[in-house]
Amino acid sequence: METQPKIPVAIERNLFIGLAIALLVLLYAPLLLHWYDGWLNKSISIEHEYFSHGVIGLPFAAYIAWNNRQQWNKLPNQLHPLGGVLLGLGGVLYLSSISDLVNLSFPIILAGLCLWLKGIPGLKLQGIALLFVLLATPNYIPYLIEPLALPLQTFIANMAGFVLIQFNVPVTVDQIYLYVNGQIVEVAPHCAGLKMLFTSLYVGLMLLYWTGAIASRTKTILFLVAAALTSVVANIIRNTLLTLFFGTGNQALFDWLHEGWGGDLYSASMLGLLVILMKLMQYYFPDQQESEDNGQISPES
Incomplete structure (x- = not known):
């Protein structure tokens, strides 16, 4: 058998x-x-x-x-x-x-x-x-987070109003609303920069892994905090420009930056800043091995 x-x-x-x-x-x-x-x-x-x-x-x-x-x-x-x-x-x-x-x-x-x-x-x-x-x-986690974004919306609206005042633009801020020349612009939850913040932290994590800096807890925390701050500042500038365009009747520029490819270009430029930040962090806070290779640390020192 x-x-x-x-x-x-x-x-x-x-x-x-x-x-x-x-x-x-x-x-x-x-x-x-x-x-x-x-x-x-x-x-x-x-x-x-x-x-x-x-x-x-x-x-x-x-x-x-x-x-x-x-x-x-x-x-x-x-x-x-x-x-x-x-x-x-x-x-x-x-x-x-x-x-x-x-x-x-x-x-x-x-x-x-x-x-x-x-x-x-x-x-x-x-x-x-x-x-x-x-x-x-x-x-749908962002849907659950959005109701908690009101302080961020208010902060962005006030900062945008402050910047516009420095350029002598007549603006009134009421919580999350900005009034310019009788036009009202709302810093809505979707405009509070949560999407840009999520993207910045995600891309930041990718850069940390790609460069190997993720092995350092200090570098990881430092870079992610820097990425978050960069995102918030970039969103303040974006909302300031949107308010200026809408308040001065530049509807084409408003639409271009708000929902057109200008918004995508702006986001891509902001993410490019993260690459520069990573390069700066690697330059000013090199790994010990890199420092030894560059002669900055020697066994006798």
């Missing part, structure tokens, strides 16, 4: 991974296309537009995971029971048909696969990539 040859464990494992990837593509490719279409064409809900940094964040996460592939293959195959729990939870959320829950099922299932295939070491290895995916996953 002849026995059937068994499938080698490695082939069986790779077959499972291949099927898992194919299933992920089948389930989530339409969802990701919907996100990208909404972010690029601004056809997605306002709250979900807050996560438009995912346009660059999701490919960056995939790049990190790809770079970790050799370390991933070296990890022993081990199943963690929490992986099954997360896979089950992700499946339930996906089948719920509630948009936010379907969205959140994506990072949950990815984390579940890491635990199911490589255990805790696998989850740790891909942790930063999973974090970038999670922070780029659209949800």
Whole structure:
């Protein structure tokens, strides 16, 4: 009696991974296309537009995971029971048909696969990539935060009014409203800079990881605080310009900066400042190894 040859464990494992990837593509490719279409064409809900940094964040996460592939293959195959729990939870959320829950099922299932295939070491290895995916996953958390943004709205309105007064522009500020030449401009929750703040912190985290500065807690905190302050200042300037354009009847300039490509250009320029800030931080606060290489620190010193 002849026995059937068994499938080698490695082939069986790779077959499972291949099927898992194919299933992920089948389930989530339409969802990701919907996100990208909404972010690029601004056809997605306002709250979900807050996560438009995912346009660059999701490919960056995939790049990190790809770079970790050799370390991933070296990890022993081990199943963690929490992986099954997360896979089950992700499946339930996906089948719920509630948009936010379907969205959140994506990072949950990815984390579940890491635990199911490589255990805790696998989850740790891909942790930063999973974090970038999670922070780029659209949800309604901004909707919950917006009611708390009133102090920020008031601060931006007052600062914009203060700047305009310095240029002899007749302006009156009433809480979140600015009056110029009989025209009223509201610093609405969506204009309070929360989207720009989220994007700045996200891109800041990307820069920290890319440069390796994320290994330093001090540098990480310092840079993220600087990114947040840059975002707030940039938003004050933007609202000042919007108030000036609208109050002086320059509707074309107002529309260009408010909803046109001028707003995108302004945001991109602000993010470019983060790159400059990172360069300055690396120059003035170099790593110890870099300092030694530059001769600034020597064993005898």
